[in-house]
Amino acid sequence: MLAKRIIPCLDIKNGRTVKGINFLSLADAGDPVENAVRYSQSGADELVFLDITATVENRETLSQLVERIAESINIPFTVGGGIKSEADAYKLLSSGADKISINSMAVRKPDIISTFAERFGSQCVVTAVDVRRNESFPSSYEVYIDGGRTPTGIDALSWCKECQERGAGEILLTSMNADGTKAGFSCDITKKVSTNLSIPVIASGGAGTMEHFSDVFTFGFADAALAASVFHYHEIDIIELKRYLQKQGIAVRL
Amino acid sequence: MVAVIDYNAGNTRSVMNALSRLGVKAELTSDIDVIKSSDRMIFPGVGAASWAMDELKKRELIETIKEYQRPFLGICLGMQLMNSFSEEGNVDLLNITANKVRLFDKNVGVKIPHVGWNEVTFSSDPIFKNLREKEYFYFVHSYYVEYSENTIATCFYDNVTFSAGLRKDNFYGFQFHPEKSGEVGEKLLKNFLEVSL
Numbered sequence: 279m280l281a282k283r284i285i286p287c288l289d290i291k292n293g294r295t296v297k298g299i300n301f302l303s304l305a306d307a308g309d310p311v312e313n314a315v316r317y318s319q320s321g322a323d324e325l326v327f328l329d330i331t332a333t334v335e336n337r338e339t340l341s342q343l344v345e346r347i348a349e350s351i352n353i354p355f356t357v358g359g360g361i362k363s364e365a366d367a368y369k370l371l372s373s374g375a376d377k378i379s380i381n382s383m384a385v386r387k388p389d390i391i392s393t394f395a396e397r398f399g400s401q402c403v404v405t406a407v408d409v410r411r412n413e414s415f416p417s418s419y420e421v422y423i424d425g426g427r428t429p430t431g432i433d434a435l436s437w438c439k440e441c442q443e444r445g446a447g448e449i450l451l452t453s454m455n456a457d458g459t460k461a462g463f464s465c466d467i468t469k470k471v472s473t474n475l476s477i478p479v480i481a482s483g484g485a486g487t488m489e490h491f492s493d494v495f496t497f498g499f500a501d502a503a504l505a506a507s508v509f510h511y512h513e514i515d516i517i518e519l520k521r522y523l524q525k526q527g528i529a530v531r532l
Numbered sequence: 533m534v535a536v537i538d539y540n541a542g543n544t545r546s547v548m549n550a551l552s553r554l555g556v557k558a559e560l561t562s563d564i565d566v567i568k569s570s571d572r573m574i575f576p577g578v579g580a581a582s583w584a585m586d587e588l589k590k591r592e593l594i595e596t597i598k599e600y601q602r603p604f605l606g607i608c609l610g611m612q613l614m615n616s617f618s619e620e621g622n623v624d625l626l627n628i629t630a631n632k633v634r635l636f637d638k639n640v641g642v643k644i645p646h647v648g649w650n651e652v653t654f655s656s657d658p659i660f661k662n663l664r665e666k667e668y669f670y671f672v673h674s675y676y677v678e679y680s681e682n683t684i685a686t687c688f689y690d691n692v693t694f695s696a697g698l699r700k701d702n703f704y705g706f707q708f709h710p711e712k713s714g715e716v717g718e719k720l721l722k723n724f725l726e727v728s729l
Contacts, residue, residue: 280689281649281668318714323649349549354670354712374545376712399578401645401672448647478643501643531649531668 279529282495283323283502284516285480286509288313290329290359293339297510307510311346317509318351321516323531325351326379326450326504329359337366341373348374356404356450367394371402379404379450382423385430385437388444395445404480405441406450409434409467419453419467426454438471438479448478450504456484460508463490468498480504488514488522495528534558534725535570537597537610539577539587543709547576547607550711554722562591572725573600577609581633581675582621584609598626604703605724611698611705612677620675629682629700633675636690645674646689652696652708655684659697659704659723667716669696669708677707702729
């Protein structure tokens with residue numbers, strides 16, 4: 279059986295891992311390479327790095343960091359944040375990233391998805407989609423960009439379908455309603471997207487307990503689940519989580 | 533020295549990184565003399581079959597690969613190219629083994645490409661020494677090599693049991709990415725580097 283994937287996410291600022299404290303300030307949480315190695319040795323199936331500074335000056339720091347990560351870990355990883363051009367994407371992929379993720383830029387210039395897919399292959403292109411509940415949309419969710427600040431007036435499901443048609447290889451779906459709550463993933467929209475698309479869907483936002491992961495795989499039909507704080511703060515151990523999921527009859531890599 | 537074939541085909545860097553973690557001397561090359569003098573050849577690949585065959589022709593590498601006498605390892609597209617024919621662009625391949633490369637059927641509810649960690653069952657080939665009978669490896673592909681007498685490892689997806697591993701004489705191939713498959717992948721690469729024929 280194809281295993282359901284568990285994906286820790288690391289936020290990167292100026293080449294360091296950062297963690298939010300009460301959603302207000304950011305604390306330094308160490309060297310991303312050391313964190314990545316630790317995760318890769320403790321059962322993570324894949325890693326996602328999001329560069330939250332994403333300024334022009336930082337592109338060089340980021341690609342050097344990606345090179346060090348690629349030298350050090352032996353599982354696939356995705357890099358996102360501030361990718362605006364083919365040159366940005368090429369730089370990260372040639373530094374050793376397996377996939378790149380694009381978000382606001384894909385909404386502003388949807389052609390970028392097809393351009394990247396043709397140039398680098400669909401398997402490298404993840405579109406990150408941030409959605410917030412809004413009953414006036416057909417799928418009951420609206421797409422937001424700019425780190426969740428800007429509503430787009432676009433329906434979540436129809437945008438995800440368009441991403442697939444334009445050549446995206448995977449969707450990283452974040453529910454803004456669930457994000458940061460630790461009250462569980464938004465299984466409703468995850469299910470809608472996952473069952474209507476033929477590419478894998480990574481569910482993100484809301485992980486608080488092991489049961490939440492089991493729910494998003496069973497009721498949300500997610501192919502993978504991503505979380506940050508529950509792993510950073512050692513609230514959930516990945517191997518324990520996988521043993522729990524296996525007991526629920528969910529295929530995982532152990 | 534391990535020759536890693538450079539034909540403009542994607543994931544060569546991750547293969548080079550994996551070899552470097554294993555402390556092995558490797559060279560990324562398309563130089564025929566360097567390849568001929570190597571102890572092992574690794575033939576990686578991400579991309580489309582017909583495009584890859586054109587790149588090999590341009591670099592006049594086809595005969596060099598087919599005539600290679602020492603242990604050879606094709607990874608992902610590299611393994612697919614070892615076969616006779618691919619439905620991806622309906623193109624003739626290297627014909628080291630006589631199998632066909634087919635597109636998954638896209639059955640309802642099955643996601644294509646086949647992305648992620650799936651279970652691989654091994655034969656008793658010495659390359660799998662010190663591994664469990666089944667292990668998870670990382671796959672990313674939409675086409676697969678049909679099951680045949682060359683199959684040394686299998687995987688099941690989209691209602692089909694396909695070749696996750698191939699062998700003919702000194703030619704090995706893996707559909708999954710050992711260089712991205714954690715500790716188990718590293719063990720398998722190490723086994724390839726140590727296999728004696």
